[in-house]
Amino acid sequence: MPQIDRIETTIVDLPTIRGHILSMTTMTVQSAVLVRIRFSDGSEGIGEGTTIGGMSYGAESPESIKSVIDTYIAPVLETCDGDGINALIDAMERSVKGNPIARCAVETALWDGLARRLGVSVAQLFGGPVRTALPVAWTLASGNSETDIAEARDLLERRRHNIFKLKIGTRDMRDDLAHVATICEAVGREASIRVDVNQAWSLTEARWGLRGLQEIGVDLVEQPIGEDHVDQLKLLTDGFEIGVMADEALKGPKSAMRVAAGRSADAFAVKIAQSGGLKRAAEVIAIAQAAGIGLYAGTMLEAGVGTAAALQLFSTVPVLEWGTELFGPFLLKDEILTRPLEYRDFAVHLPEGPGLGAEIDPERIEPFLRDKPRRSYM
Ligand code: MUC
Ligand code: MG
Missing domain, CATH: 3.20.20.120 (Enolase-like C-terminal domain)
Structure with a gap:
């Protein structure tokens, strides 16, 4: 039973190729909260929580997504069985109302971790x-x-x-x-x-x-x-x-x-x-x-x-x-x-490979990490 050891988050501020004009805002940067879950057997899973235009599109912001995960989700899930995704979804929904993007980012990393351990895709x-x-x-x-x-x-x-x-x-x-x-x-x-x-x-x-x-x-x-x-x-x-x-x-x-x-x-x-x-x-x-x-x-x-x-x-x-x-x-x-x-x-x-079929390149995200020192996440 692989236990959830640690849930880590970081924000990356990624510039857009041009201004993206929506009725509520114009985006010139996209801020993504990247999640990495480390399990006790050495396996890992990754996820992403991203909204649009700060708080102009919905009730979550990149900062709230990060803080909800760090403060309210991680302490509830850490030490739990990483394979029990239904139980973990239920625990998240009971301890965090609303905040669907934060919950999705963590759930994504749970699916990625489980699929990688089984050597299959999330699909x-x-x-x-x-x-x-x-x-x-x-x-x-x-x-x-x-x-x-x-x-x-x-x-x-x-x-x-x-x-x-x-x-x-x-x-x-x-x-x-x-x-x-x-x-x-x-x-x-x-x-x-x-x-x-x-x-x-x-x-x-x-x-x-x-x-x-x-x-x-x-x-x-x-x-x-x-x-x-x-x-x-x-x-x-x-x-x-x-x-x-x-x-x-x-x-x-x-x-x-x-x-x-x-x-x-x-x-x-x-x-x-x-x-x-x-x-x-x-x-x-x-x-x-x-x-x-x-x-x-x-x-x-x-x-x-x-x-x-x-x-x-x-x-x-x-x-x-x-x-x-x-x-x-x-x-x-x-x-x-x-x-x-x-x-x-x-x-x-559809990407090939286990889990999501996606790996974050530490060097590619380095210039866009919001928080310094930068080494804690990757
Ligand atoms: C939305 O409301 O659909 C999706 C594509 C795009 O350009 O904006 C988003 C948000
Ligand atoms: Mg739409």
């Missing part, structure tokens, strides 16, 4: 992969139509992405719609175009917005209104032909059940972090499948470790109607994995 622990290549979207969010079109054309040419998500909601509705129309006109025949409003619209705005987006030929609109207004999301889902996706409204199985019960969305953007870990994300997936709701693998724009974890889980899902957006590492200027994830032919590929 194998979830029943095994049904696919090794997953369609992958890219987000066009420079804020400028011409820059976005150039970016899209380049990515199409390199066969990296043929699904594009546009971030809207910061500008006047007419300007946003004109921006979307310009991009659809330029690349809409070769690519699927979707938009993410990140909750920025009222119901009235959303009605106009969805009508306009539908006429332009956009395939899908993500979280057009506030996450609490599930009843209003349903009005939009029922009122328009364009697909409506829930993202921020989904915070684990209970909220997923509420959205599914009324079929208030056509599709779920399932994020392992927002769901509170891989296990709860698998439950959200099961709820969508049972309710006839389409699936999409969402991201909190994680670096390589969190992205690999999501890939392991989503490779086990037979039907991913809307594909994935597991492109996080590409938004970052610098790679942190020893062996980067592979992207080709419009797909991201």
Whole structure:
């Protein structure tokens, strides 16, 4: 029985390749909390807890993720049986309310450790992969139509992405719609175009917005209104032909059940972090499948470790109607994995090897470690 000896955390501040403009913030840096669990038999597991834009996207920050793990999760889990992941999830949920990203980061490291000890992939622990290549979207969010079109054309040419998500909601509705129309006109025949409003619209705005987006030929609109207004999301889902996706409204199985019960969305953007870990994300997936709701693998724009974890889980899902957006590492200027994830032919590929199939390169993260002295984590 390998005991959990130590849970270590560190924050890395990773610059993005360009400003990433969402309705609530513009990102120029992504701060990831890296977790390493050391077990008594010498094995290790790694995880990542990452949010978006400090505290502007959700209720956790990089600093809170780290401090919740250090102060409230580590003391509860240390000395426990590292193989008993269900018991450890239960212990985390009983001792820490909310804070799904912190719990997900630790749970990821537990799955990685167990899978490595067994010499299998994390996907194998979830029943095994049904696919090794997953369609992958890219987000066009420079804020400028011409820059976005150039970016899209380049990515199409390199066969990296043929699904594009546009971030809207910061500008006047007419300007946003004109921006979307310009991009659809330029690349809409070769690519699927979707938009993410990140909750920025009222119901009235959303009605106009969805009508306009539908006429332009956009395939899908993500979280057009506030996450609490599930009843209003349903009005939009029922009122328009364009697909409506829930993202921020989904915070684990209970909220997923509420959205599914009324079929208030056509599709779920399932994020392992927002769901509170891989296990709860698998439950959200099961709820969508049972309710006839389409699936999409969402991201909190994680670096390589969190992205690999999501890939392991989503490779086990037979039907991913809307594909994935597991492109996080590409938004970052610098790679942190020893062996980067592979992207080709419009797909991201399941990494080989035990556990997550991902290793953190100590030299690559060194310049970005927030805390000095730097030697304690690796
Ligand atoms: C979100 O709300 O979907 C995912 C991709 C992206 O560009 O932003 C994130 C967050
Ligand atoms: Mg979203």
